[in-house]
Amino acid sequence: MATKKKKIEKRPDLVVYDENKERYDAAFRPYATSVGAPQITLPNNGTWKNSQIYKANKHLKAKYQAIKAEYDALIEIMEYNELVTNAKFTFEPLIGETYHLYNNSKQEPFLSIIAPDSCSFEYLGSFRLTSDYLWEKVKQNDGTTISKL
Template identity: 45%
Template sequence: MEDKKPDNVVYTAEAGYNANILPYATGVGAPVIRVDDVVSWKSRGIDNVNKELGNKFNELKLQYQKLMEEYEWNELVYSAKFSFEPVIGEIYHLYRDAQGVHFLSLIGPNEWNKEHIGTFKLNSDKKWIYLNGNDSFFQS
């Protein structure tokens, strides 16, 4: 009978009085232990990460589309017919003749009646910069 301890006392023969090292409350006056709502925290985290990754993906997709458009314009201009060496910084105009052949010219679209494809400027990297013209040329 002497060995019997009250119910609210934490005692074992092996560990003794060990209430201070237990991971749970052992007395009436101990603070309430609440389990954190980790599921909603994870859900919010996943939503935030998915939004961020989705935005990054859309940004990369737009950059890729712009890069492909630049590539297509440069491919078109470099494959066009011209018999002069283009000067860096000058503005040139791309046309299509009656046979469907593309050619590059210094003559502006207002100065003659040819099918104007686009206006370009050659930069120092030898890349043709599209300035204006038929924006829907590659969509068709």
């Protein structure tokens, strides 16, 4: 069984010949094929990439700092809640009312409705019970909230 092989003609590297279509197709290529053609250069994306990386890192850092600030605020609220909840008090606190936290003579915290200027115990802070049953620290003189989400 004899197979018929085509004789492959050796062409110079400069010649663009398509073996499948059996034709010269330099004119059909999307790129230059002659030595005298303009040089093919890739665009320099380095500066664009660097600026995008810089912008992305700035955005992510800002987002991280915002999340960290929110986390720190939550930790602070949790610590205030733990402090006030573990204090001694003999009444049921009402939502929206401001209460004052003191240390007694045994350095045990207790919650009171008595204002700091009318009490001789060590003053620890004033707190308001929110509708979510969380204690938020308030300034004693004008009643504005210090820590709030």
